[in-house]
Amino acid sequence: MKQISANILVIDDDSDVLHSARMTLKPLFKNITVESQPEQINYLLNHHQYDVILLDMNYTTGSTSGKEGLYWLQQIKGLNPEQQVVMITAYGDIKLAVEAMKIGAADFVVKPWENEKLQATVLSAFNLSQSKQEIEQLKQKETGIKQLLNDTSTEIIGQSPAMKSLFKMTAKVATTDANVIIFGENGTGKELLAKSIHEKSSRSNNVFVKVDLGTISESLFESEMFGHAKGSFTDAKQDKIGRFELAHGGTLFLDEIGNLSLNLQAKLLTAIQHKTITRVGTSETIAIDCRIIAATNNNLFQMVQNGEFREDLLYRINTVELQMPPLQDRPEDIQLLAEHFLKLFGDKYRKGTLQLSKKGLKHLEQHSWPGNIRELQHAIERAVIMSDTSVLDPDDLLLQNPKNKVISPNESVSLNEIEKETIEKAIAKNKGNISKAAKELGLGRTTIYRKMDKYGISY
Template identity: 50%
Template sequence: MAKATANILIVDDDDLILLSAQLLLEQHFSTVKKINNPNQITEAFNEHSFDVVLLDMNFRQGETTGKEGLKWLKKINEISPATKVILMTAYGEVDIAVEAMKTGAIDFIVKPWQNEKLIVTIKNALELFTKEKRVKQLESREKIISSNIDYQFGDMIGSSQAMKDIQKLITKVAPTDADVLILGENGTGKEVAARAIHKNSARANEVFIAVDLGTFPENLFESELFGHKKGAFTDAREERIGRFEAASGGTIFLDEIGNLPPNLQTKLLTVLQRRQITKVGSNMPVDIDVRVLCATNLNLKKAVEEGRFREDLYYRINTVELNLPPLSERVSDIEELVNHFLRKYEHKYHKERFQLDDNALEELKRHRWPGNVRELQHAVERAAILAEGTELTAQDFGFLSVSTQEINEFDSYDLENIEAWAIKKAIKKHNGNISHASKELGLSRGAMYRRMEKYGL
């Protein structure tokens, strides 16, 4: 008979009862621990998380009031509210046990117990624990997923050789559980690639959680990623699971990982190595089962050489490296991408079917596209909204034209020069409105401000 996966703790001052209970329960449950002093309860929970606790009601010779049991029951409820407590009591103390259930115990067992009844009682408690844990996890997942509910994702579009190579690599790596580092300029489709990996993996039917690491203030990083206990800090009014626990069983996508400060890199490395998280305000590690996909537009090798990014974290997240080409290196895909976006916005804005004239297509192919596919998508959306007729001409994309003076602002395709130019143009275009500029570039406000500071804008 297969053992049920469960962490059970037995607390009793009688070593004979502890031993007999442990020998019985180890036949049915994966992990069974025992302590003979209730003062060790806090230490035990600091070292392990427990699903069910068997707790004696009295711990002193001749004591029958059950007060100590009530005291430690309350303590367990404070330490781990989700843990289910089953009381162990002598026959004459049943009334006390019933009263204790009003304090938070789930059930009680009379000593000496019947083995079958004890096993059934623990299994019932474990089933309730598992159901409640699953409900909380689903509720948290729903909140996390709903925060990005309006984001539109599509398949990877393009038949150029560069895209065929990317698609071939994704086909190879997706069925494995390998961690993948996705590199590429802003707007090249790093999250689309991550979702394609997830979609073609064994975890495809599980959740995909995308996390923009650039949006979290440093003081909330651990809470957002790993969760927190109630009362862990001023605004922690209830216990909350973090992104990693919400993604357990599925895939977590960590975008902008190159922007993590060194101290947060250390914390993330520990989680990835142990595949365990510890909530803020708790000492109990929680096992997680996630596939980790990371992305950045930075040169992480250079960052490692300069001491700005941990070398051990770099190799931890980089089992396989996926380099997405900029749009300038896949010009032949522009027509396919434009047609894809036109079909999308025809439906969204209830437009008749658009046609793109040859001259407009040629101008789109000649454009530099520093914002890559994301910039092209925004350009097509704006043209679809503002077009007077169903045929799109070069004039419908007039706002994309770049003057000779602007082109001369940089004389190479150096990523940082192009990024600085694109940010400056977006800010000017939106009359200094950083929110609108960052949205067009596909950046969070936090990431936008960091780049503005970096380039002195």
């Protein structure tokens, strides 16, 4: 029999009992520690971890009351409430055993014991200990997942009339369980609004799960959304929980829903309508309970007219419709947002307190913002990285499209181009010293070299 990697502690004042316990348990468990003096319990538990402790009931010659054993059991439970303890008694006093179990003992054995009975009792206590540890680990993982998925940075900044109106509508819908669709251009903050709705809802203690439907291929859609069973297809090496199941009890955010094909729209509609899913490779239906918040920059109503989007799906997800305004329609918010990002990136890059000059602010207000808040965020981050002063002027902001410039429909803000330009300027500013440029950008040497290779930057 292969030994189990476990730590077992036996406490008894009878050396023969200790020897017998060691000989009986050693074939089954790897580490057996014996102790004749219960006064050592505090020291032992403060310096070692034990999966199971066997504890004698009596330590004074002639004593049969079991009070000593109950006392030391209480001491052990005080140090570690989850500790598994098996009591040893020579008298089989059921009332005493019941009292010990009330205090927290896992089980008891009677001396002289049958070897198989002792092994089975300790093994059962060990398995219980392992199960509790696994449950605790799962709870910790669950907490970590929730923290990961529920990004706390959900503050929406704005005081413009357009945003005040949106805040009023959001406050009303958040407290309900109604499905919501958010329309808006790229970079306006649709995901931020969805998170804000979730955190103000009765589901806020559960997960917020985002799915970018624009990035899921046709062949993997069912596996990603509904999950799959091990062996259901070539790469299915283990069971997988889909996004619907993961969002059970919480909120499922379906971003870029307008990018789904009609075939996938039908599958999504079935799941939302029936509130059940079936994992790929199984026939069992699983009930799901999650609030649906969808978002798109497409005109779904026009897509319905064009036969590109299912009308029944649109009305299933469109209980309440919210419109995220573009940044150029909320000029009153530009200064607020800019100051927020200045503080954020000033702290991140250890640049201290930063501010915009009057000309710098006017420069921002005159910009057309085709990339909306995302473009503003990256513009401020880039300016913070590159600036040598605490006051940012127009030259620090490097904006390309003033309001009076006509923007081509094909023209867009490329974050890759912004990043490439920022790295090039940092390298040039530091006269080709890559280490200094990386430090200024807040990047590691390996990262900056990887990005240089990515963008074809050579110095």
